[in-house]
Each structure stands twice: as C-alpha cells, then as structure tokens.
Amino acid sequence: PDHIHLLVDCKPQFFISDMIKIMKGNLARQMFLVHPELKQKLWDGHLWNPSYCAVTVSDRSREQVLAYIEGQKEKEKRKN
Structure with missing residues (x-):
C-alpha cells in the first residue's frame, strides 16, 4: 500500500x-x-513522504471510522 490509516486518541x-x-x-x-x-x-533513503492528512473524529462517528479502516484492510488483502 502507498498509505496507511490510523485512528489515534491524543x-x-x-x-x-x-x-x-x-x-x-x-x-x-x-x-x-x-x-x-x-x-x-527508496527515494533518497526515506521511507515516508513528509505529507499527511489528519481529521478530527467525534465520539459519535468513531465507530464509523473504525469500520472504514477495517474495510480498507480487507480491501487491501483482496487486492493482494
């Protein structure tokens, strides 16, 4: 994959x-x-591109975001 999804609480x-x-x-x-x-x-010996995307998630939408991330894992498995 060329990117990853993380749900982080901070x-x-x-x-x-x-x-x-x-x-x-x-x-x-x-x-x-x-x-x-x-x-x-790798590109000049760097694993990561310096860019990223971050969004905030409410308690109400947390489960939806988790389901999306899990769905992406399954989608990637099927692709390989």
Missing part, C-alpha cells in the same frame, strides 16, 4: 505534526533495522 495539548513526525520516524527506524536493504531502494 490529548489536545499535543501538536499533530509532532506526533506524526515521531510515529513516522520510529516506524522508519524499525523498518530499516529489520530490512536495511530498503534504504537503497
């Missing part, structure tokens, strides 16, 4: 941009430790 005092940077950095570090060959195959 306190309002955290900057979304900082959280995204930390998540992307930690995941990239782990991926490169397990698969060092990836660094040569």
